[in-house]
Amino acid sequence: MKRAFPILSILTALLLAYALYQALAVAPADALQGDVYRIIYYHVPSAWTAMLLFFINFVASVQYLASANPTRRAAVKWIVIAIGVVGVIVCFLPPVTKQFATYGMRPSAAATTVLLVPIFYFLIGKWFPGQRLDMLAVTSAEVGVVFCTIVLVTGPLWARPVWGIWWAPGDIRLTSTLVLWLIYVSYLVLRRFSNSAQTQMLAAALAVFGALDVPLVYFSIWFFRTQHPQPVIGGGGSMDPRMLHTLLINWMAFLCFAFLVCWSRFRLELLHREVEEAHAMESLGGAAPAKASLPLERSIR
């Protein structure tokens, strides 16, 4: 485990370098936009990664809220199973597939998205028990905000040469992404500056409401007419296979990078709580933190 982090870091650095090479040298130029379209290889993977991280934050927050009460936990578990089963069945019902077809959306893509809910729910509950759920929530929110910031910065840098404007006011995809970013920034501000015993519960509740914006951002380009281009994957659009290959390699590279950053941030959160615990024990009983701190310190390495 001690060696895993440096080895994964080296592999991720190599993958990022390879992805950059693919993005700048291998993928063909766009017929209309020329080379500036290559911003897609950073903009889109960052957006997907941010949404995945916000989704993890949502699942961890729901689990954290449910974990306070065994009856609530059992009820949420069955609701999640029902969402997975009913959601997948609904995606393949003829009237729904017809409706999807009008938006150029594949039922399999929608069903996969729905299936992610129970899969993530049970995996996260298994791997992050108790307080670790809250730590995972804050980790994924913070790293998600970093990726979302990149989306909001690279978007206008791409829009200016292609659309002739930095920002399209009123565009639902752009506005909902900005709102999403603001919600998660306020989540982090709440966690940073509130000292109440209820902060973790309040933050989890805010995260659940904030997550409602994620599907709006994701599906806005299917359901509304926007300045933002239509989806090229899972939405009936077309893309040169070399471009798609490069896009997926870049997403893999950014996912690996996000995983490593989350790992570091999670360890930081663990250390932060151990220091707080040690401070509390010190204020209570003088010499107590030395005994408590050593095993805790070891556990994060």
Next chain:
Amino acid sequence: MNPIKFLAAAYIVTWLIHSFYLGTIVRRFSRLRQQMKDLGKKSKDAPIQRHRG
């Protein structure tokens, strides 16, 4: 402005944001490790002080 400059700016800004964030993580880590060390020292000194007192 040359469109390539926007491409370069997007790539550079992306890595600047990531570097800045990684920098904050490293800084917070070193601050917490220092606090942990200080707490360890205090706890070592505490019984001696009590003994002297």
